[in-house]
Amino acid sequence: MSTLNVSNITDGTTTVGTSYVVNGSAKAWVNFNGTGTIAARDSLNLSSLGDNGTGQYQVNYTSSFSTVGYSVEGVASAALTDVGGTVSVSATGRRSYNDAGTLTDPTYYYHTVHGDLA
Amino acid sequence: MTHGHLWDRLAEAKSRLDPVQSKYRVVFEDPATPDEAAKVLVPDPNWMACALEGNILPPIDTYQRDRDVPDGQPKEHPYAKPIGAMTEEEAIEYLIMKDICPSVWRDYKGNRTIMKIVPVELVPSDRSFRNAWKIKQEADERIAA
Numbered sequence: 001m002s003t004l005n006v007s008n009i010t011d012g013t014t015t016v017g018t019s020y021v022v023n024g025s026a027k028a029w030v031n032f033n034g035t036g037t038i039a040a041r042d043s044l045n046l047s048s049l050g051d052n053g054t055g056q057y058q059v060n061y062t063s064s065f066s067t068v069g070y071s072v073e074g075v076a077s078a079a080l081t082d083v084g085g086t087v088s089v090s091a092t093g094r095r096s097y098n099d100a101g102t103l104t105d106p107t108y109y110y111h112t113v114h115g116d117l118a
Numbered sequence: 119m120t121h122g123h124l125w126d127r128l129a130e131a132k133s134r135l136d137p138v139q140s141k142y143r144v145v146f147e148d149p150a151t152p153d154e155a156a157k158v159l160v161p162d163p164n165w166m167a168c169a170l171e172g173n174i175l176p177p178i179d180t181y182q183r184d185r186d187v188p189d190g191q192p193k194e195h196p197y198a199k200p201i202g203a204m205t206e207e208e209a210i211e212y213l214i215m216k217d218i219c220p221s222v223w224r225d226y227k228g229n230r231t232i233m234k235i236v237p238v239e240l241v242p243s244d245r246s247f248r249n250a251w252k253i254k255q256e257a258d259e260r261i262a263a
Contacts, residue, residue: 003122027125030162036243036244036245037143037158037160037238037241037242037243039139039160040160040162040163040164042137042164043162043163044128044129044132045125046162046164046165047161047162047213047217048159048160048162048213048217049159049160050157050158050159050217051157051159052154052155052157053155053157053249054245054248058157060216060217062124062128062162062168062175063123063124063125063128064184064193064195064196066189066190067189067190068189089189090181105245117125118184118192118193118195118196
């Protein structure tokens with residue numbers, strides 16, 4: 001694997017600092033099925049998923065974050081989402097609810113994290 | 119030769135390796151919250167591909183030492199020299215030590231069986247009563263205890 005060491009990237013007209021690109025990239029993400037025997041469809045930087053009960057999951061990272069000051073985005077099919085349970089540099093707890101506020105298992109759960117890696 | 123940052127190796131490996139769906143799951147209960155349902159740990163297919171390939175993941179003891187490193191301080195595992203290929207069984211043991219609290223796999227001294235590695239087909243696909251799942255206690259294990 002080779003490394004390109006540059007401060008800026010340009011297309012000849014517009015220039016952007018490499019740090020914007022590096023810092024703006026998602027450092028972890030997963031698309032998983034939260035029903036049945038839960039399973040990731042695809043992912044980056046995950047070691048495992050935890051199934052902690054109906055609508056309760058834990059995303060475990062292979063390469064940890066520097067601090068818990070990372071930013072999490074999440075969407076689930078036909079469900080509301082939030083962060084709950086464990087929140088650490090190496091794992092994030094996620095939950096999903098139906099419109100009535102009851103924990104529910106979504107067919108599609110999308111989870112993305114931006115932040116600084118350790 | 120430098121081995122770079124773990125995240126870079128993961129990103130490179132994802133472009134090169136096919137995901138591997140493990141045939142195992144880890145079912146466990148947290149002894150600190152005995153009334154909660156059993157949890158199920160599901161290995162990530164891309165991670166499993168890295169474990170079986172070798173020269174990508176760091177030694178497990180680096181994660182264990184990093185547990186004691188305060189947030190914001192440099193951690194060891196992203197820059198540690200990667201280890202060689204694991205078997206699927208070794209990878210599951212590695213994952214238990216990485217992603218399950220030591221109070222479950224190392225420190226628990228009680229009589230109950232609170233952790234089991236099981237084939238995926240033994241995990242119920244029907245999620246009825248999911249919040250009440252418990253690990254079945256075998257009679258011979260209770261006698262042995």
